[in-house]
Amino acid sequence: xxxxxxxxxxxxxxxxxxxxxxxxxxxxxxxxxxxxxxxxxxxxxxxxxxxxxxxxxxxxxxxxxxxxxxxxxxxxxxxxxxxxxxxxxxxxxxxxxxxxxxxxxxxxxxxxxxxxxxxxxxxxxxxxxxxxxxxxxxxxxxxxxxxxxxxxxxxxxxxxxxxxxxxxxxxxxxxxxxxxxxxxxxxxxxxxxxxxxxxxxxxxxxxxxxxxxxxxxxxxxxxxxxxxx
Numbered sequence: 001x002x003x004x005x006x007x008x009x010x011x012x013x014x015x016x017x018x019x020x021x022x023x024x025x026x027x028x029x030x031x032x033x034x035x036x037x038x039x040x041x042x043x044x045x046x047x048x049x050x051x052x053x054x055x056x057x058x059x060x061x062x063x064x065x066x067x068x069x070x071x072x073x074x075x076x077x078x079x080x081x082x083x084x085x086x087x088x089x090x091x092x093x094x095x096x097x098x099x100x101x102x103x104x105x106x107x108x109x110x111x112x113x114x115x116x117x118x119x120x121x122x123x124x125x126x127x128x129x130x131x132x133x134x135x136x137x138x139x140x141x142x143x144x145x146x147x148x149x150x151x152x153x154x155x156x157x158x159x160x161x162x163x164x165x166x167x168x169x170x171x172x173x174x175x176x177x178x179x180x181x182x183x184x185x186x187x188x189x190x191x192x193x194x195x196x197x198x199x200x201x202x203x204x205x206x207x208x209x210x211x212x213x214x215x216x217x218x219x220x221x222x223x224x225x226x227x228x229x
Contacts, residue, residue, distance in 0.1 A: 032061035076112035079103035093127045138163040
């Protein structure tokens, strides 16, 4: 019993110290955001090596957040932030794909997870020019998201168009032109039936009818009356 008390006296302060030393979610994210802004500033000042180092430090801070708060509601956004740095700033596309895939696997129901799945296909297609992997990734995306629940997203629509381009080896301009042609309905105007012109003989007959006076003979009239008329 005495040993248990001594053990508790040792462990409790240690646990309290660990709890107190753990940074909050907001403080880690603030530090990462600050470091990211610093990196972008160095980039704008044409200091690529210093900027690259600062981007790496920002990524490490984001990874620290994921280690300490793996179940946080902010975790999907943090994964997306890491992948975005790899794509936009470091041009490290394999690492970007890796983190987008982790995001999709660990947070499949989140909107960031859906975006990450689309971005994997897009990076293979546009950055790495690996058309076969891009086709597989776009199809995988469409199998899970056949249509956009939110009409403003248009990710499923875009994935379908990109996959069609890859399958048919066509450019996006060709696809857009064909889509516009299909949407415009070309209707041929109906021709009005031509009125037949009256024949000359019929015209003459009509005119003769108009000119001929109507002669009515009175049966009671005498010959003299008829002659007078």
